[in-house]
Amino acid sequence: MNDTQENEEDLSFEEKLEKTVELPALDFFKINFISFLVPLYICLGLFLLFEYGFINLLSIPAIIHIFTLPVVFLVLYYIYLIILIDFTALWARSWNKKSPPKQGVFKRVLDDVNSEEGKLMKYYHKRGFIIKFPMWLTSKSPFPWLINRVLRKISHNKIGKNVIYNDAYVGLEFTDIEDNAFFYPTSGLSSHAVNTIFGKITMIEIKIGKNNTFYPGTIMGCGALSTDDNVIYPNTVLHKNWRGKPGKLYYQGSPGRPIDVKHRS
Numbered sequence: 001m002n003d004t005q006e007n008e009e010d011l012s013f014e015e016k017l018e019k020t021v022e023l024p025a026l027d028f029f030k031i032n033f034i035s036f037l038v039p040l041y042i043c044l045g046l047f048l049l050f051e052y053g054f055i056n057l058l059s060i061p062a063i064i065h066i067f068t069l070p071v072v073f074l075v076l077y078y079i080y081l082i083i084l085i086d087f088t089a090l091w092a093r094s095w096n097k098k099s100p101p102k103q104g105v106f107k108r109v110l111d112d113v114n115s116e117e118g119k120l121m122k123y124y125h126k127r128g129f130i131i132k133f134p135m136w137l138t139s140k141s142p143f144p145w146l147i148n149r150v151l152r153k154i155s156h157n158k159i160g161k162n163v164i165y166n167d168a169y170v171g172l173e174f175t176d177i178e179d180n181a182f183f184y185p186t187s188g189l190s191s192h193a194v195n196t197i198f199g200k201i202t203m204i205e206i207k208i209g210k211n212n213t214f215y216p217g218t219i220m221g222c223g224a225l226s227t228d229d230n231v232i233y234p235n236t237v238l239h240k241n242w243r244g245k246p247g248k249l250y251y252q253g254s255p256g257r258p259i260d261v262k263h264r265s
Contacts, residue, residue: 162180
């Protein structure tokens with residue numbers, strides 16, 4: 001039994017209760033509610049402008065009106081997503097001025113929001129919360145490429161061209177992904193790791209080179225680095241601060257080890 005476990009067992013019920021993570025539910029509800037409504041009202045205004053400023057004004061026949069509605073709704077949905085992303089990004093930038101995102105290992109301070117690390121944790125959780133709705137909505141929309149817009153604008157990620165998440169778990173922040181990366185379903189990135197429930201949290205950037213492929217079931221942890229043309233085969237773990245071998249492109253296992261692809265044919 002380590003020291004952390006012993007210290008947690010020695011805490012009284014009242015002390016444990018004080019350390020319980022209490023999310024400001026009202027604050028988070030307000031964030032989601034406003035983020036959802038502002039773009040919705042803008043799109044509603046555009047729809048009314050289309051109906052009364054175009055259809056009625058030009059006396060468009062009903063049959064043409066009916067056939068144009070699906071296209072109009074699709075365009076409005078796209079506009080809604082763009083406005084949602086940009087509005088949410090504006091909100092997140094205001095938080096970043098109060099507490100700039102940082103890389104490193106920090107104490108997971110939950111009960112003192114006025115301390116430097118307490119403030120860092122507060123806005124870390126807020127950033128993680130506000131990005132989830134646009135992240136989910138774009139991934140389920142007919143425009144899944146907007147996921148990269150979410151990651152670039154709302155959070156501090158560097159996403160290259162032709163980066164495709166195929167129902168994968170994206171890294172919400174501190175990811176640097178170069179061009180032509182493909183992520184199969186159930187592959188996942190995580191630039192942060194919670195060491196213990198009331199201990200420390202690690203936030204270190206993930207870096208992925210050009211032309212990388214991540215097969216299903218792969219996991220890439222904080223601080224890991226892949227080079228150009230790497231292929232990460234199924235059920236592979238690239239652990240915290242993982243590095244590959246010079247000149248090796250194909251990896252599999254836990255942790256990821258170089259393999260000879262000739263033996264896989």
